[in-house]
Amino acid sequence: METRKIQLCQGEKYSFKLKGRGSAGYSWQHTIEGTPDSVEILIKTLSPKVKKTEDKMPPPTYNVDQLFTLIAKRKGHVKIHLLNHQSWEPKKEPLEELMLLVDIKE
């Protein structure tokens, strides 16, 4: 599992892309520990690149990525655990995991 240590000052933002695997049934979920009110989390769906096809012909499979943004609100520490999995398979290892250790300073 990848771990990122992030230091932010109040008002700063930290953004990164979460790779979509929706056509495989995989979605991103996150849990947060520590002082959750010290950050705000915004998740934005990015416009997918859908190949244009002739009239009525179905397009190729595609996935929708997400932009995950942290906004530092107030001083604190949070641990954010992101995992990419099939939600109906809780016992299976996630396909991808990411741990964010976020330190927010004044």
Added chain:
Amino acid sequence: MVKIKLLRKTLKENKATWSVHERFKDTDWIPKYALGGSKEGLKLSAEAPRIDFKKIIHKTSNNPYLIERCISLGILPDITKKDLILGSKATLETEPSEAPPTGGAGTPATTVDWRKRWGWPWITSIRNQNGCNSCWAFAAVALVEAMVRIEHAVWCERSEGDVHKGMGAVCASTGGSANALEWIKNNGIADPDCFPYTHADIAYTPTADRPGRTVKIPQHTWIGNISDQKTWLDTIGPIVTFFEVWKDFYTLGSGVYKKQTMIDPTTPNTHEGGHYMLIVGYDDNGGYWIVKNSWNNNWGQNGYGLIAYGECDIDKYLKIGLQYTNPDPWTKRRMHNGNMLESGYGTLHRNFEMVSTASGNKIRHWWRDNSTSGFPWNQGPTFMNDCAACPTIIESTYNRNFELIYPTTNNRLHHVFRQQSSGQWIDTGVFGPTDVAGIPGFIQSNYNAPGNFEVVVRTADSKLAHWYRIGGSSWHEGIRFGNNIALSGPSLVQSHYFSKGNFELVCVTNTGKMQHWWRNNDKNMTWNQGAIFGNNIGTPPCMIEGQYFAQDETDVGNFELCVAAGGKVQHWWRHNKGDQKWRNPATFGHDIASVVSLVQGSYGFNLEVIVLRTDNKLQHYYRTGQHTWHEGQIIGNA
């Protein structure tokens, strides 16, 4: 009776009329014997136009396999298959005064569900694409598997990895099912033992015998409007669809999916991607499609989902159908034994191929064209000159070659194969025991790829001798086992039992009883004695593992066995999913010297038997879905 009503209406729509006995004048249905027009009370008219049944029936269903199945299952009247199915013209009385029919010919059924239809399962097991963008390959393969099952009455397992990696895709590659089907059209689609699916980005390295173990398909069909899609589902089979995935689709249970605006009071629903699945049915009452997904069987309803019509662009695009699949010999290898099999030849890819003895210790190739009206038997050339009894034939994964093993006049075994590329019969020589005294059982087994050839035959010391060939190398002697064996026959089966698949065999002992033997291929490969059954048997038994009770492509089906005794054929079967006891539900035929082959072919799970008669002629018998045995053609001299 509903389908019979449809038939009546279709006749009417074709401006056909008919006469029936007065007592059927006001019925909604016509009994099958009235349609034949030969019973007293039916008035045949010389002026009446002849009706092309193929044309008529195809208006109700243009899937010839489906028509047979309906007849076989008693859903359509049993107007003898040969007259009805493949376009022969039956004489049917016409009568303009007949009342207008009721019902909806041409209108698709209100509900279709191929997961279980007419009491049979038709859809292969749910798969898991894991984290790759390979749903397009999974939907295409699911379509091929379903159509082989529907058209040829046999479970078929294909590899999503074969098309995925064969096309050069990696885990991240996106694609479309139409492209996958196009690739399959050009290259065929192999089974997982040839090349498996994996989400790892490995090189494409199928086994060397891939050309002989692929299902072949023609061009797929684009189906435009909803009505046509339902008609296709009703009369032909499943269809592939594209679908926009939203996050709430992941949590679908047994309900009908309709996209929600919010996941929960604070979380908006999000668009996740575009996805391919197989539609296996629909329900107009509930207003939904039934889809087979590729997200393992913990998703939805055991891997299936119900999606409301029009939801998430499911009806925005063309859908994809497929017909006229041509299954590989690996798929059908358990479905025949003895001197006949069903090959991929013929327009409908289901000709019977038979090899029999001929005068001068020769072998004659016979074949029945099952795509032609009347199912004519054709004589091929004779070859070899040392054949002592009807050969046992298989179709191997070596380019779908026909491979024969037979006992020679010199008490050896002889292997000959028909090279499909040249049409020539190639002699690979004699092998095996020097004291052969029975008919060989012969299979291509699960061991290695290409699968080993395995032979078990009775020897003069009243034992059974096992010989095997690895790849294309020489034959090896296995063990001799058993005692007091009187007869061996074409009864060796590579079964579905356990992970490696047991070998199963039935022979006849000196007491005139049949004895079941099985080799545990998961443990120590020792031969074990099974049940003893039957009495007064003096001819070789012929056995297959059929499709009855096999719930999916990995499941074991019943053993079906036919053996001649007292001038008749005894049909035995073992309930492999139940008490595993042998039963003898039917005895049929006359003047029978021995059973030389047993096939469960494309005809709606019918059993097909070839017998050698006491007058040395070969004759065909078959059992329909109602479990009634019928006497078929006398084919010719053995």
